Amino acid sequence: MSNSGLLIDQVNSVAIDNEGVKWIGTSCGLAKFYGTNWIVYSTNNSGLMDDLVNTIIIDDDENKWIGTGSPRLAKFDGQNWNNFYVLFSSLPDYFVLEIAMDNEGAKWIGTHKGVVKFNGSHWIIYDELNSGLPYNMVSSIKIDNDGNKWIGTYGGLAKYNGTDWIVYSTSNSGIPRSYIISLAIDGEGNIWIGTSGGLAKFNGVDWAIYNTSNSGLPYNWIYSIAIDNEGDKWIGTSGGLAKFDGTAWTVYNTSNSGLPENYVRVIVVDNEGVKWIGTEGGLAKFDGIDWTVYNTSNSGLPNNCIRTITIDDDENKWIGTEFGGLAKFNGTDWNVYNTSNSGLPDNQIYTIETDNEGNKWIGTYQGLAVFNEGGVVISVDDKNINNTPTNFVLQQNYPNPFNPNTAISFNLPQQTFVTLKIFDILGKEITTLVNEELNPGTYQKDWHPAGLSSGIYFCRLQAGSYTQTRKMIMVK
DSSP: OTTSSOSOSOEEEEEEOTTOOEEEEETTEEEEEETTEEEEEOTTTSSOSOSOEEEEEEOTTOOEEEEESSSEEEEEOSSOEEEEEEOOOOOSOSOEEEEEEOTTSOEEEEETTEEEEEOSSOEEEEOTTTSSOSOSOEEEEEEOTTOOEEEEETTEEEEEOSSOEEEEOTTTSSOSOSOEEEEEEOTTOOEEEEETTEEEEEOSSOEEEEOTTTSSOSOSOEEEEEEOTTOOEEEEETTEEEEEOSSOEEEEOTTTSSOSOSOEEEEEEOTTSOEEEEETTEEEEEOSSOEEEEOTTTSSOSOSOEEEEEEOTTOOEEEEESSSOEEEEOSSOEEEEOTTTSSOSOSOEEEEEEOTTOOEEEEETTEEEEEETTOOOOOOOOOSOOOOOSSOEEOOOBSSSBSSOEEEEEEESSOEEEEEEEEETTSOEEEEEEEEEEOSEEEEEEEOOOSOOSEEEEEEEEETTEEEEEEEEEOO
């Protein structure tokens, strides 16, 4: 420190860019050293969200990707900072299919192992065993004006008011099938339910059913429902797009419109009333007269299979694809985020929601990520929370790859004897991080390997009869 611009002697990572500039990660920020000059970036003077810099990687475009002590990843292009926040959390399953946000800012997250409420610091898991949820595989969540959560599962529809559960299925209601795919709520409070056997409308008392036999629906599998400012319903099916004004039906398909593919996954409506339609063959924009199609051949779209779309307050379109990651489209320019250039945990994007702070909550096949170009802000308070996990879970270590240290978290739903051990790729035990009886809760252990070479290591959690192993990569 006495002979340089470093604020501290502890150096965690060093990277050198194409100009020979040294980028140095420390526990007091990021230092840039070129020639005889030093610049130090910290939380006080830059977009860094944490001063503990564990790792630095420089990509082909000379962007610096900076892994910090908190579960945040920063990207710095020399002028601008972007931040990803990867939630290593109490999620019961990494497959995140749906996200909804209530009036208090809490996130309701649908997974294949139940629905989760996250208030910014605490998690509550609802599943078949501890709640009225009829089935653990959650496909859709919508919240009405009274704060009721309507949760579509592959085994029925649930309504949850915060205390009581009501379940609707083929055996006790007018739902045509219990396999629920999509939900929407109109301006009159009617619930529109897309199933594998047609479309249902429920006003709280009466049911109306629409299918290929009694309506203009082109197909009975309903993947998406959007409601425009006129109250018209736009219904995406695997056989085309239908518009229903309450009386008449209009069907759009590849034969009579600019729709690029009949398999319609998602529909959203922007402030101008323009429909943005995600299909298995690209993205379509329809203003009521003209069609514009975006695909991998004529735009920056990374993949033609569109899973989800959301529109932020600036009218940017955020488009989640099947295998190509996340795309942002401002009407002219495209930005693409994927696992190779961002903190996304997976390139299969199933849901995106924007909260009041401008954070994008991104559900993927391998977990939940939060992104905000201006820096992630998470601030929700709910003191009436039971934070005891309901499942044994060994989280993926963070950061990964890592150098010189990494954090490993795990959840215990009950008191049990726990061992947490590290092994090399040959199965040789390297160290034991935990070897004791632990109470229910969420735990984190930091691993600071010394004298070990770069490569693949394995972390194994043994908690009673539960065992899970995670692969970790150390780079030097």
